[in-house]
Amino acid sequence: MDFTFFLIQALNGVQYGLLLFLIASGLTLIFGIMHVINLAHGAFYMVGAYLVWSLTGVFDSFVVAILASIVCAAALGWVIERFLVIHLYNRDHLDQVLLTYGLILVLNEVQRMMFGSDVHSVAVPEAVRYSIPLTDMMSYPVYRLLLAGICLALAVAMYWIIQRTRLGMWIRAGAANREMTASLGIDIRRLNALVFAAGTALAAFAGMIAAPLSSVYPGMGDNVIIISFVVVVIGGIGSVKGAFLGALAIGLTDTFGRVLLPEMSSVMVYALMAAVLLWKPNGLFARA
Amino acid sequence: MTTFKTSFSRRAAVKAAMAFGVGLAAAGAMTATTSTGANAADPVKVGLMLPYSGTYAALGEAITNGFNLAVEESGGKLGGRDISTVKLDDESDPGKAVQNANKMIKGENVDLLVGTVHSGVAMGMVRAVKDSGTLMMIPNAGAGPATGQLCSENVFRTSFSNWQPAYPMGDVAYDKGYRNVVTMTWKYGAGEEAVAGFKEAFTKRGGKIAQEIYVPFPNVEFQANLTEIASLKPDAVFVFFAGGGAVKFVKDYAAAGLKGSVPLLGSGFLTEGTLQAQGDAAEGILTTLHYADTLDNPKNKAFRDAYKAKFGKEADIYAVQGYDTAQLFQIGLEAVGGDMARKDELIKAMEQAKINSPRGDFTISAAHNPVQDIYLREVRNGENVVIGVAAEDLSDPAPGCKMATN
Numbered sequence A: 001m002d003f004t005f006f007l008i009q010a011l012n013g014v015q016y017g018l019l020l021f022l023i024a025s026g027l028t029l030i031f032g033i034m035h036v037i038n039l040a041h042g043a044f045y046m047v048g049a050y051l052v053w054s055l056t057g058v059f060d061s062f063v064v065a066i067l068a069s070i071v072c073a074a075a076l077g078w079v080i081e082r083f084l085v086i087h088l089y090n091r092d093h094l095d096q097v098l099l100t101y102g103l104i105l106v107l108n109e110v111q112r113m114m115f116g117s118d119v120h121s122v123a124v125p126e127a128v129r130y131s132i133p134l135t136d137m138m139s140y141p142v143y144r145l146l147l148a149g150i151c152l153a154l155a156v157a158m159y160w161i162i163q164r165t166r167l168g169m170w171i172r173a174g175a176a177n178r179e180m181t182a183s184l185g186i187d188i189r190r191l192n193a194l195v196f197a198a199g200t201a202l203a204a205f206a207g208m209i210a211a212p213l214s215s216v217y218p219g220m221g222d223n224v225i226i227i228s229f230v231v232v233v234i235g236g237i238g239s240v241k242g243a244f245l246g247a248l249a250i251g252l253t254d255t256f257g258r259v260l261l262p263e264m265s266s267v268m269v270y271a272l273m274a275a276v277l278l279w280k281p282n283g284l285f286a287r288a
Numbered sequence B: 001m002t003t004f005k006t007s008f009s010r011r012a013a014v015k016a017a018m019a020f021g022v023g024l025a026a027a028g029a030m031t032a033t034t035s036t037g038a039n040a041a042d043p044v045k046v047g048l049m050l051p052y053s054g055t056y057a058a059l060g061e062a063i064t065n066g067f068n069l070a071v072e073e074s075g076g077k078l079g080g081r082d083i084s085t086v087k088l089d090d091e092s093d094p095g096k097a098v099q100n101a102n103k104m105i106k107g108e109n110v111d112l113l114v115g116t117v118h119s120g121v122a123m124g125m126v127r128a129v130k131d132s133g134t135l136m137m138i139p140n141a142g143a144g145p146a147t148g149q150l151c152s153e154n155v156f157r158t159s160f161s162n163w164q165p166a167y168p169m170g171d172v173a174y175d176k177g178y179r180n181v182v183t184m185t186w187k188y189g190a191g192e193e194a195v196a197g198f199k200e201a202f203t204k205r206g207g208k209i210a211q212e213i214y215v216p217f218p219n220v221e222f223q224a225n226l227t228e229i230a231s232l233k234p235d236a237v238f239v240f241f242a243g244g245g246a247v248k249f250v251k252d253y254a255a256a257g258l259k260g261s262v263p264l265l266g267s268g269f270l271t272e273g274t275l276q277a278q279g280d281a282a283e284g285i286l287t288t289l290h291y292a293d294t295l296d297n298p299k300n301k302a303f304r305d306a307y308k309a310k311f312g313k314e315a316d317i318y319a320v321q322g323y324d325t326a327q328l329f330q331i332g333l334e335a336v337g338g339d340m341a342r343k344d345e346l347i348k349a350m351e352q353a354k355i356n357s358p359r360g361d362f363t364i365s366a367a368h369n370p371v372q373d374i375y376l377r378e379v380r381n382g383e384n385v386v387i388g389v390a391a392e393d394l395s396d397p398a399p400g401c402k403m404a405t406n
Helices: A003-034 A041-059 A062-083 A093-115 A142-164 A166-176 A178-183 A188-210 A220-235 A240-260 A262-279 B002-034 B057-073 B094-107 B119-132 B163-175 B189-204 B223-232 B243-255 B275-282 B298-311 B317-335 B343-351
Strands: A131-133 A139-141 B044-050 B081-089 B112-114 B135-138 B155-157 B180-186 B208-215 B236-240 B264-267 B286-289 B362-364 B370-380 B383-394
Touching: A003 A041, A003 A142, A003 A166, A003 A188, A003 A220, A003 A240, A003 B223, A041 A062, A041 A093, A041 A188, A041 A220, A062 A188, A093 A220, A131 A142, A139 A142, A142 A166, A142 A188, A142 A240, A166 A178, A166 A188, A178 A188, A220 A240, A220 A262, A240 A262, A240 B223, A262 B208, B044 B057, B044 B094, B057 B081, B057 B298, B057 B317, B081 B094, B094 B112, B094 B119, B119 B135, B119 B155, B119 B189, B135 B317, B135 B343, B163 B189, B163 B236, B163 B264, B163 B286, B163 B370, B163 B383, B180 B189, B180 B223, B189 B208, B189 B236, B208 B223, B223 B243, B243 B275, B286 B383, B298 B317, B317 B343
Parallel strands: B044 B081, B044 B112, B112 B135, B135 B155, B180 B208, B180 B236, B236 B264, B264 B286
Antiparallel strands: A131 A139, B286 B370, B362 B370, B370 B383
């Protein structure tokens, strides 16, 4: 591999890692703050992709469709929290797994009833529908770069909100000690609903902006949920910073694993997870 | 945690025991009703064990529609017997394949078991009917061993073997002047068998495979491998992908700028049912397959019109395969006057059958796989346009099949 291709592969790895971060961040947020294991996270990713696909047809604009889809996804998250997840806070993780697994089945079936089993695609917005030539043969789609930029911006925004704002302080306090935070007069129920809605919207948003790169098809969320959990476990459950580094590590490992050790490529990310867990059993940035 | 665990397991155990008891009672009732009599006035019972949910749901539905259309066209009967069908969702889960097949064979007592799309599930079904001797027809799954190593008297296939549509592309690629080709597919049975077929024909002529790339199934992150292809600079790329993965691969391939410089070849499933989603990115892709929507013959036209009139959507290759499954069964049943007890004669008639299919006439090989033309197609204006016949009357070599050697 010469140096140019090494650089391109590194770019591929970082770009893939950033997208993984976006998908996994909502998962780690919901777990870290609400202590809820949300298996339906991948299904929310699928919901986002289908929302933007159908709304692009309605609004005829990708950006407007995304904005509308975010509102819909957040509303869906809010409703699910209010009527279903709210009963789980004092229950065991197994009950949470059962409910959220049930949600996967329900959402998949609703998807099939509403949109059928065909494969769809969302067009890349006109303004960024070109590629930058990198070598005589290879070029890089601008949309992928834009995607990486959006993911990076969101990572910074999340860090800022959680570490630097009053809302973030409440969220961190709620995560550390729920009873104490509530007794200080903070409405923990509303905070939970907000976080769950935000987590849902993040997963859905990942599905939305990935839709033009990928395709929109039934069960697409099932493929991302496993890798999302790997990211979250490597990063330390509940840590956004950990999820960020974990996602980048996985993106790079997966990319270079495919090229340098193709026979091993399917196990590389899991080997990385095992290695990290041997070294730090609670992940890179586990909360104490 | 421990207290919870024990209480849960106790509750679960009670529930499971209750469910099991109810299940047993239901199974008893089911066999009781079906075993009361199987005389000629009863309908022939066909079990459709297909994916009715999940990624392959559209395929299961098309196969079912095709099958029903053929039955309806001959007045709701095949070989003078009424046909009743039972449907079972196989969930494309190989882990449940044998159990589900036995539900059809023993629970429902079907005369013919039709299934399925997923190769792993189909192999489980083949194993189940090997024990029971039930007649089985595969309307899609291309796993080589089903009509190869594990071929069996009572198992027929009306679709293709994975080798079959890919092999002729090796010759096409060589004739186009390509000498150095990269192959890429998911690391799973269908992909590996298709690549092996392509490679066999291509290297026999003197072509060279620069690299065989395998991506874990069903991973759809291809960017790293596309970069690798660009660094290898091959004459062409041969791939096997289907469904959502095929859409993503074709779009990624174009977005990476490879479309203009390295021609993309594929087993036909790359551009089946995916063209609308692939859009411009698919233009110019060459594929080989035993069917094309645009195939110009009267049977295909009539079939497509009837299908559209009845189901309100365009027919596809899976519908054709479902249709031909019923057609082949009809030939067998007619030969024995609808008497399922004369199974040996029925099988013999199906072995000698010539099926008038929308894909063109085909016959059945000694290993019970179709002997059929493979068409060369090019994507033009969002359609698979047939530009020639890549291989005439192509028969799968059926390695390891005892029925094929004598």
